[in-house]
Amino acid sequence: MKGSQHSASQHAIPTDNSPPAASLTGLAPGLVPAAIGLLIAAALVWMALATGPQQQDQLVQAWGGNQAAAVGLALRQINADTQSAASGAALVQTLQSNDAAALLAAQDRFTRWDGLAGALLYPKGLADVDTQGALPVSFATLDMLNKAAQGEAVAPEARKVGERWLIYSAAPVRAAASQPVVGTLLLAFDLQRLLNALPALPADAGQVVLSQQFGSGPAQVFLQRGQADEGKAQAFDTGYPGWKLEFTPGPGLKTSPSVMLLLLALIIAAAGVLLGLHRNERALQKRICADARQLDQLLQELSRGKAVKPFGLSLPALSGLAQALARVSLRSQPQAAPVLAAGEQRDADIAKGSASSTVAASRTDWTDPLFQDTDILDIDLLDENQDFLRSEHNLAMNSPASVAPNLPETIFRAYDIRGVVGDTLNAETAYWIGRAIGSESLAQNEPNVSVGRDGRLSGPELVQQLIQGLHDSGCHVSDVGLVPTPALYYAANVLAGKTGVMLTGSHNPKDYNGFKIVIAGDTLANEQIQALHERIKTNNLTSQKGSITQVDILERYFQQIKNDIVMARKLKVVVDCGNGAAGVIAPQLIEALGCEVISLFAEVDGNFPNHHPDPGKLENLQDLIAKVKETGADLGLAFDGDGDRVGVVTNAGNVVYPDRLLMLFALDVLKRNPGADIIFDVKCTRRLTPLISEHGGRSV
Numbered sequence: 001m002k003g004s005q006h007s008a009s010q011h012a013i014p015t016d017n018s019p020p021a022a023s024l025t026g027l028a029p030g031l032v033p034a035a036i037g038l039l040i041a042a043a044l045v046w047m048a049l050a051t052g053p054q055q056q057d058q059l060v061q062a063w064g065g066n067q068a069a070a071v072g073l074a075l076r077q078i079n080a081d082t083q084s085a086a087s088g089a090a091l092v093q094t095l096q097s098n099d100a101a102a103l104l105a106a107q108d109r110f111t112r113w114d115g116l117a118g119a120l121l122y123p124k125g126l127a128d129v130d131t132q133g134a135l136p137v138s139f140a141t142l143d144m145l146n147k148a149a150q151g152e153a154v155a156p157e158a159r160k161v162g163e164r165w166l167i168y169s170a171a172p173v174r175a176a177a178s179q180p181v182v183g184t185l186l187l188a189f190d191l192q193r194l195l196n197a198l199p200a201l202p203a204d205a206g207q208v209v210l211s212q213q214f215g216s217g218p219a220q221v222f223l224q225r226g227q228a229d230e231g232k233a234q235a236f237d238t239g240y241p242g243w244k245l246e247f248t249p250g251p252g253l254k255t256s257p258s259v260m261l262l263l264l265a266l267i268i269a270a271a272g273v274l275l276g277l278h279r280n281e282r283a284l285q286k287r288i289c290a291d292a293r294q295l296d297q298l299l300q301e302l303s304r305g306k307a308v309k310p311f312g313l314s315l316p317a318l319s320g321l322a323q324a325l326a327r328v329s330l331r332s333q334p335q336a337a338p339v340l341a342a343g344e345q346r347d348a349d350i351a352k353g354s355a356s357s358t359v360a361a362s363r364t365d366w367t368d369p370l371f372q373d374t375d376i377l378d379i380d381l382l383d384e385n386q387d388f389l390r391s392e393h394n395l396a397m398n399s400p401a402s403v404a405p406n407l408p409e410t411i412f413r414a415y416d417i418r419g420v421v422g423d424t425l426n427a428e429t430a431y432w433i434g435r436a437i438g439s440e441s442l443a444q445n446e447p448n449v450s451v452g453r454d455g456r457l458s459g460p461e462l463v464q465q466l467i468q469g470l471h472d473s474g475c476h477v478s479d480v481g482l483v484p485t486p487a488l489y490y491a492a493n494v495l496a497g498k499t500g501v502m503l504t505g506s507h508n509p510k511d512y513n514g515f516k517i518v519i520a521g522d523t524l525a526n527e528q529i530q531a532l533h534e535r536i537k538t539n540n541l542t543s544q545k546g547s548i549t550q551v552d553i554l555e556r557y558f559q560q561i562k563n564d565i566v567m568a569r570k571l572k573v574v575v576d577c578g579n580g581a582a583g584v585i586a587p588q589l590i591e592a593l594g595c596e597v598i599s600l601f602a603e604v605d606g607n608f609p610n611h612h613p614d615p616g617k618l619e620n621l622q623d624l625i626a627k628v629k630e631t632g633a634d635l636g637l638a639f640d641g642d643g644d645r646v647g648v649v650t651n652a653g654n655v656v657y658p659d660r661l662l663m664l665f666a667l668d669v670l671k672r673n674p675g676a677d678i679i680f681d682v683k684c685t686r687r688l689t690p691l692i693s694e695h696g697g698r699s700v
Contacts, residue, residue, distance in 0.1 A: 030276030030283075037272015041265040060206065060234055064247030067198055067208050068236035074197035075240050078156050078169050078189055085110065086171035086185040095123050095173060095183040110185075115193040117166050120186040121173070124149050127184055129671075135188055136161060139672075143568060144170040148184045155240045158191065158212045158222060165191040165222055191222060201226050206250040209233070214242050216563040226250060291318045404432045404536045411514070412533045415525045418505070418514030421458040425513055430462040430503075433515060434469020436532040439542045441499040442474055444520040447546070448497025450553075452480045452488035454504040454581040454642040455604035458513050463503045466515070467548060470501075474544030480553040482604065484581045484643025485516060490560070491553040492518050504581070504642040507614035510606055554585055558592070567594045571634040574649075576600040576624040578613035582643030590637075598631055600624060613640050615647025618655065625653045659685050670695045 085091075094102045103121055110119035118135040127145040130137045136159070137145075144154050148170040156169040166188040173183040201208060207228035213219040228248035236245045295318065407429055411419035417433060419425030441449055449470050453459040459482070470477050480491050485502045492500030498521040505512040517524040517532075524532070535541060573595045577583035583602035591597040600623060601610045611620045615638035628636040628649050636649030648656040656664070666678045670692070678692045679700045689699045 030278075030280035032276070033279065034273045034276030037269050037275070040272070041269035045262060045265045060231075060247060060249050063201065063205055064208075064234055064236045064245070067201070067247060068238050068245045070198050071194065071210060071243060071245055072237075072239035074194045075156050075238065075243065077197075078167060078193070079153075079171075082156075082169040082171040082185065082187050085187065086173045087176070089175050091121075091173055091185075092175045092179075092182050095121065098123070110187065115190050116187060117161075117164075117190050118188040121183065122186075123183045124181055135186070137186075139568065140566070141168055141170075141186070143566065144168065145184045145186060146568065148172045149181055151181055155242070156189075157242065158220065159188075160220070161188075167191055167194060195223055198223070203227050204250045207233075207248045209246045209248075211244050211246075212242050213244055216559075219244070287315055291315050295322060404435070404539060404541070407432065407533065407536060409533070412529050414529070416506075416514050416516050417529060417532070418508070418512060420511055421462075421513050422511070425462075427461050427465040431465040431469040432536050433532065434466040434471075434501075435473045435541045436469075436535040437499075437501055437515075437517060437519065438470040438473025438475040438546070439535055439540065440532060441497075441519050442542055446497050446499045446520040447475055448478065448495065448499065449475045450478045450480055450488060450491040450495050450497065450500040450551075452483040452485070452491065452500075452502050452553075454484070454502075455482060455579070455583075455606050456505050456510065456513055456641070457606035459503055459606070462513060466501065466503060471546040471548055472544075473542045473546065475499075475546045477546060477548045478551040479548060480551050482581060482584060483554060483557075484585065484639075486644055487553055487557045487585065488516075489518065490557050491551070492521075494556070495551065495553070502642065506642050507612075507616065507640040507645055509612070510608050558585060558589055561589060562592050565593055570594050570596065572596045572598070572631065574598045574600060574624060574627045574631065574633045574636040575602070576615075576621075576627075576636070576638040577602045577643075578615070578620070578639060578641065579603060579605040579608050579610060580613045580639055580641040580643060582639035586637075586639060586643065598627060598633060600627060608641070615640055615645055616658075621647055621649060621655060624649050625655075629653045659688065663688060663691055666692055666697065667695060670697045 091106060094106045107119045107121050110116060120135055120137070122145065127142060127149070128137070129139060129142050138159070140157070141159065144157065148154050149172060151172050154170045156167050159166050159168050167190075168186060168188055170184060170186050172181040173185050174181050195210075198208070198210075204227050207226040208223065209221060210223040211219040211221045227250045229250050231249040233246040233248040236247060238245055405428060408419065408424040411417050411424050411429070419429070438449065441447070451463065451467055451470065453463040463479075467477050467479060476496070478491065478495050478497075480488060483491075485504060485506075488500050488502045492498055498518070500518045502516040503513065504516060505514055506516075508514075517529075519528075522528075573590055575587045575590060575597055577586055577600070579601045581604060583599075583604050587597050587599045587602050611623060614620050621636075621638055624636045624638045624647070627633070628651065632651070634651050636653075638647035638649070639645065648661055650656060662680055662684060666688070669676055669678065674696050675698070677698045677700050680688055692699045
């Protein structure tokens, strides 16, 4: 059919179908001078505009660098004063005397210093958190003191005490640098000492902002003075981590571009464009004259009765006129009448549906372009219709299934959906559960769903069908891949929607798998789980097209935890991932927190070749206990198959059972948040309630 199309087109009279190209060719003579003029003008404008920002940037660097250097110098002086105060035999003797009165007297002497708000002196190892004292000691301050006790250099940090900002500086107390540390000294300087060290800044020169920020926490602004313009703030290094100085240029640093350069650019651009127009006008006149001569020759040939072959002219309008005149000359020539035999053969070919025979007949019989290309249009329409019908067939084949099978009642449990793969749970089951979850989520106005899975062997097949079911219900799926269950819950909180589905067998044997479900922020249980089954049985399922997007949530989850936790000291931790999903992040995350990590069974393997992934059973903790004792680790952690259960082993190899673990967590929370509510379930022992009450908490 394509061959017939080509044959028919061979006998059409050529026409000129490229007026845009011809138009661009006509503009070519003037484009060069116009382009040169505009390029030179652009270069001059760039020079004029760039000069001002360069000068402003130099001034910003000078002012901002000067302010940052002053901050760094003031902090170094505070550090040096603290180091000097902490050295000396008298202070060492005071600490070694264990005389409380002498210790208080020494602290009192420091408070007489100009600009010093308070001082604390601790024998080595006796520093502790005290948030109620005149000079509060938080966990962060305790971390400074512990570092100083180890002989480390400690950078000054700002602390807010009531409505007042103080600068805390800590140093080890020892007779000399080579002598052992006997204690620590904490001095609290008034913030004004630092601010007074900053050089004066003209009000319109810019704005200085001095702040302190650690990790991803909020920045604490201590100083903001001067007037900022709309320019971008630039940060300057003070030489101390956490201390940040930003300088934003003000109206006084603005410089105007050179008026002379801008005027020269305008003149050169206008000259280039005018020269280009002049050259184009001359070129157009030449083309008109040449085409006029060609048309004159054509008319002379026609007046003599000669047939003229079509030809093109340089100007599109005149070229069309020449083509029309050439066709008139061809139509005026005598035509041969089609013979009957050829017509009969053509009718026979048409009856047989032979497109090639039809076109072949038209070659010999039809000369006038009016009768050409008819078969070509029919062929093209037929091809398009075939493609259209084919696409309709594909859409029908890909449409979602409409009737759900009967699913086993036993898999719909109190807190999740769970079954044995190949028996009560298969890919078809996963698909319809996805349809039900998606329909329920849409009913609660939540079209966005996060989906994750653990490392079980059945996971890839089941999660594919689960996602397809969610998609066919009309949901927009964020596939976060192989992750522990807490990471999936995190995704369901920070991504677009509040619905999440985790495909996991949790701590069950390897031939199990199931679904942990959160819809619109609510974890499903009991009647809500049964409601999903009811949707499937009654075919109360939505049927729309959603979308599927691959999302890497682990890095974001990793950084969130890493930036939220500060370790008081470095620990050696044995981590047993049990070949479960926790292996993709737990060892790396605990190491990033500053711990020395010894990994056990971190490779994800759905066969669980080393032991059953349930840290709640003592026999599954034996490898962890042995490794903790062997390495002298401070702590041992064991995770279940999807990383949402943890078993804890002490440095002596003793198991910390969940009830005892919750007691430790409660004490830590109440120490940092007095009067807080502690939530626990009925499985906990009766010893938990009095412990919470004894430490000022409330049991829920």
